[in-house]
Amino acid sequence: MSFQNPVFIPGPTNIPESLRKACDMPTIDHRSALFGDILHPARAGVQQVLKSKDAEVFIFPSTGTGGWETAITNTLSPGDKVLVARNGMFSHRWIDMCLRHGLDLTIVETPWGEGISAKRYGEILERDSGHEIKAVLATHNETATGVTSDIGAIRTAMDAAGHPAMLFVDGVSSIGSMDFRMDEWGVDVAVTGSQKGFMLPAGLAIVGFSEKAMEATKSARLHRTFFDVHDMLKGYANSAYPYTPSVGLMNGLKVSCDMLLDEGLEAVFARHTRIAKGVRAAVQAWGLTLCAKTPEVYSDTVSAISTPDGFNATDIVTHAADAYGMAFGVGLGEVAGKVFRIGHLGSLTDAMAISGLGVAEMCMVDLGLDIELGSGVAAAQDVWRKRPALAEKDAA
Amino acid sequence: MSFQNPVFIPGPTNIPESLRKACDMPTIDHRSALFGDILHPARAGVQQVLKSKDAEVFIFPSTGTGGWETAITNTLSPGDKVLVARNGMFSHRWIDMCLRHGLDLTIVETPWGEGISAKRYGEILERDSGHEIKAVLATHNETATGVTSDIGAIRTAMDAAGHPAMLFVDGVSSIGSMDFRMDEWGVDVAVTGSQKGFMLPAGLAIVGFSEKAMEATKSARLHRTFFDVHDMLKGYANSAYPYTPSVGLMNGLKVSCDMLLDEGLEAVFARHTRIAKGVRAAVQAWGLTLCAKTPEVYSDTVSAISTPDGFNATDIVTHAADAYGMAFGVGLGEVAGKVFRIGHLGSLTDAMAISGLGVAEMCMVDLGLDIELGSGVAAAQDVWRKRPALAEKDAA
């Protein structure tokens, strides 16, 4: 395994040089003013990335999973009713967490490869005339299947049903790479981590709470201490933390937000779409299909690629690591062995993406799949190439 | 604030060059064999530092506070009885966490500056003939007061009472710097973080569970997901994690354990004792006293120094930061304004320690305290200096 090859796991992503250096900090006094100069810009930057004006942003030394736990333990009480869809490994895990915390779940079982049905959510909410459902959970981008669900449509369905439940969104593999509109979509808790769109090492749970979610914390009776948002808020008021913060990582987050906002969020999203289109063109050229069933749910951060029946897709991942020192993602849960995944989020250039596709097709050919070498690369190149000569000719 | 001065907060400590580099890793696939080469040696190294043959070591992307939550949520159920002493800010916070999780506490209020009374613990345990107390909590080293408690004595008292409660020890500011004997002392859960004796950035909760503690997890009914040790164990069996691990920090932990074990644990402890003796000699030369009331509880990792009545000790910390770019620790809780703290744990040389004492005495003189410049330094120098000339003469 070479440290010089880019990684194509769907997070943690490749870390840009400047973020490597921002994280690699000597020790400072986290109770001094120096820390405030990291904390406050980092929180403000995340707010902008979430497209929220007022969300309270919390940054825990943890991971996205800790972000989920923050969401539910601060806003809900044992026995509270929650609506959730299961359409992949990460929604499955969030469901498991809710069950362990004694919540009462209505689970919309959804085929892996499909998005969350806003219509189905709407029907259930309409039937809940007593408004017993306290929270609606949605995974914006299922990292396991490469499926993006329409959060705006869920908000529309909730509003149509006139239902006051909170909306919690797992944006771990979307936020910072895909459009995410916390305020416009009425998201009450948005959850992500440092190691995806923010292009940092893992180690931070990043969570945004709406005013409504903050209000809910007052009556929530699930136990919490490490993930307590009020302890955090008290700390933040003093430019501090209730315990020792991950200063270097937070400095990285501050710089990461600057990078994303300097490039422009829409430009960042467009870049991800462009790279994703090239990868999907390659998949088509290989004669393969995506796990994601329809174009409107194709993810711009990760592609889960189905391999032919009888072929173990995980072999591609193992062989890529062993023979070429390159990391792809294996299939998880229901689609284990059936798909392999190419992560294309974070800081990825055309050149890096070509190396991923090139190695993927070498692996598939090595393992006997009927793929033409160079075919996927060529299809992607055609999407990615810039045509200055033509452009200039046109201009002439 | 200069990045070139050492810090003298009682953690996070100064990070050795080699650990800075070990943590600053490019992204690897945390589901590949590469990660196992970090995970397993890190866990084995921690075990040795804990002086335990069989403890299950868990490493969470979190902090010591998360370690406490790991300890209680995995082993206890709502309403369980717990015995605990409050003799400083960190024991106070652990008590607060227990209360929030619905535990039933017997609190031994202890003056700040004193150690935990093993005798008092023993009496209470003896009276608990029904063995309703499930866990005994002890903070090995109170970072707020610079007080080390005798954990071995607590074990002896527990055994004398024939009480089967588990013993949970907060070793956050002791483990890796002071002697800690998990097996010999019968510690059931040992808790620490990455940023103290392990000399790393904050971001890891490091926890050891005895066989008895692991047994207790089977019936424990407090909610847990992020901090669930069984999810972790399942992950470890596959050289993996239930979520994304902090790979760079864990690589740092692996290298840190190697450093500590290469130097030799007893040598590491002796080095801390030696540095601490010099600091205490300086305090005496200044005519000041420690918050810690008696020599047997003097901490070898942090000294909390009492300033005269009417003087705000926090001014020293503020002035040191503003005028000399140096970080000391403020007094916390009950002793806020009454003490300032010099952390002397982690990787500290005589030369670095001299700079800390030298700046401390400049600050005190600047602020009008009746201290002689150079006096504390001279006293410490006399403790720290090596006498090769004399040694050679003696040899001759």
Add this chain to the structure above:
Amino acid sequence: MSFQNPVFIPGPTNIPESLRKACDMPTIDHRSALFGDILHPARAGVQQVLKSKDAEVFIFPSTGTGGWETAITNTLSPGDKVLVARNGMFSHRWIDMCLRHGLDLTIVETPWGEGISAKRYGEILERDSGHEIKAVLATHNETATGVTSDIGAIRTAMDAAGHPAMLFVDGVSSIGSMDFRMDEWGVDVAVTGSQKGFMLPAGLAIVGFSEKAMEATKSARLHRTFFDVHDMLKGYANSAYPYTPSVGLMNGLKVSCDMLLDEGLEAVFARHTRIAKGVRAAVQAWGLTLCAKTPEVYSDTVSAISTPDGFNATDIVTHAADAYGMAFGVGLGEVAGKVFRIGHLGSLTDAMAISGLGVAEMCMVDLGLDIELGSGVAAAQDVWRKRPALAEKDAA
């Protein structure tokens, strides 16, 4: 320009992570024993890479050009006769240096794209019956044209002529990547730099002197101080330098030698040959030709690729930088605008090389060349791919 793309200039090369860290050193006392622990292993490592038992290795804070100046100023006197071939930009520059130092040159003008004619050298040396020629100069690998000359053949020709001249070899873009046999080939001065086969930043001239070359230093009258090898030797005897050494870079050199020797020199050479073959297969698939005229002079570290008449090859380099953030080499001197160069030396993986070829072909298509996207990549993939499935079938 993205820092995340590999570079494909023919040096400086991509720097492996471990060498980045080895070079990034805090200040040490270069007059202390610590420095000896860097200096001596670095010199010994270079000796092994040169395949020499006894060569005196000198390491100057300089570049390959400084290495040339070291070679001539330490061994020659004004007016000395020197035999040299010009077959590219780097031999041209060495000739220029010799002229500026008042040497009397016999220049064998050689078409760019051809190797040095050992036969022609032999004829000239045979005619020099008075042995007035003091030194024979040869550029092992012409970085400008991608041409490797046969140094062994030159030695054979020198011996056949019974000529006692010294043999000086510029191995800047060969040593550490291609086979170089200082002792077997009777090389008297071997010159290289840190930024090619050693995979380090530029900043070191690395030079090996044979016993005969050292003998020649005694009577050499060209002026020298900074590049004086005897000042160096005196320094080395005390584990020191005549001035301040580049400690971090030298530490990098020590670690680089360890890396090369751990992989095994023959394995390193085979790796370069393998990568080079793939690149050449791509060139062929594109329907283009190399500047190097015949297969026996094809360089394994750099390919200079000729573009069709009327096309400015430099546009590829400019467009690659502007549109794809990737660096290739331009044509230099006689072949400026006629070739572009792909460097494939140092630490390069298949995956990285694919990204270079992929971008090169996007550029060529963008600029209107009649190249099929993916064609070069496919040809290279076929050379580079590993066939475990087949291998296992064969084994079965």
Add this chain to the structure above:
Amino acid sequence: MSFQNPVFIPGPTNIPESLRKACDMPTIDHRSALFGDILHPARAGVQQVLKSKDAEVFIFPSTGTGGWETAITNTLSPGDKVLVARNGMFSHRWIDMCLRHGLDLTIVETPWGEGISAKRYGEILERDSGHEIKAVLATHNETATGVTSDIGAIRTAMDAAGHPAMLFVDGVSSIGSMDFRMDEWGVDVAVTGSQKGFMLPAGLAIVGFSEKAMEATKSARLHRTFFDVHDMLKGYANSAYPYTPSVGLMNGLKVSCDMLLDEGLEAVFARHTRIAKGVRAAVQAWGLTLCAKTPEVYSDTVSAISTPDGFNATDIVTHAADAYGMAFGVGLGEVAGKVFRIGHLGSLTDAMAISGLGVAEMCMVDLGLDIELGSGVAAAQDVWRKRPALAEKDAA
């Protein structure tokens, strides 16, 4: 030897964190526009540090010694007459270089510990009525003795004699730390390196040429290629180099100039004076004397401290390294064994300086010198401390 202690050798200095990171760059194409963004600001920054409006600044991958060679080989011809003073090891070495290059020297032998006599220079220049002396050499700060000479006075003497010789100044251990006025003093060639006032690793010779010096290059006949300033100028015109530049170090130089200019040159000089005064107060408190004979030549970047007769001053340096992991400078040449040196240039805080003095006095006491522990530290503390309390009282 600990990497965590500051070094007190008189260069290379301690490297600030931000410069460590600026130097640690991935490979870029040094023929691309990216390099111009480093080269031009670095040259412009050096110009400002030299206090020159028009000097041509040259940056070689070399050291200060290479800078000397640049100065003489580009401006002089064999047999040229040169006036120079010898008052320490570095002037001695420059003299040696001139002799090796066949220059005709008039040497003003000056006791080590004294500054250059401008009067003596004036007398000699006045006697040289034929203006045969082409260049006057002066070492601004003798690093070996801690003696600063008055360059302004030398210029005054030259002007008074109406002598047209060029003035070459070795500012290796002064430029960037002490006031240096290239234009005002009429310096024709100023020489320094990266590892002193610029606080970088060694590896760059940094040289400024006046218009007059540039004019002299036209007729200079000493051999040069690596150090040829016209090759450099041609490169610079294309944002390039005649060979491969040390890109990372040059990026460090750019950032270093920014740091110095942001702080303000006069503030930087005042900081060095302040630290130096504290060190000198310590020397006095120890009852020792400086090698520098009179206060007007005391250096603000290095103090050479004389030890009592019969005591080997080098033992202090050896013992400091062995027992305390701290690096001081040994005595060189005439004063070897008679002095040890404390470097106090570059990025040094009060706190760091205290650690140096504290270790020095431990060493002296360890080795049997009659020094009081803490005495030097106390004297320096009194110079360095800031008196906010008093200041506030005064204000009240």
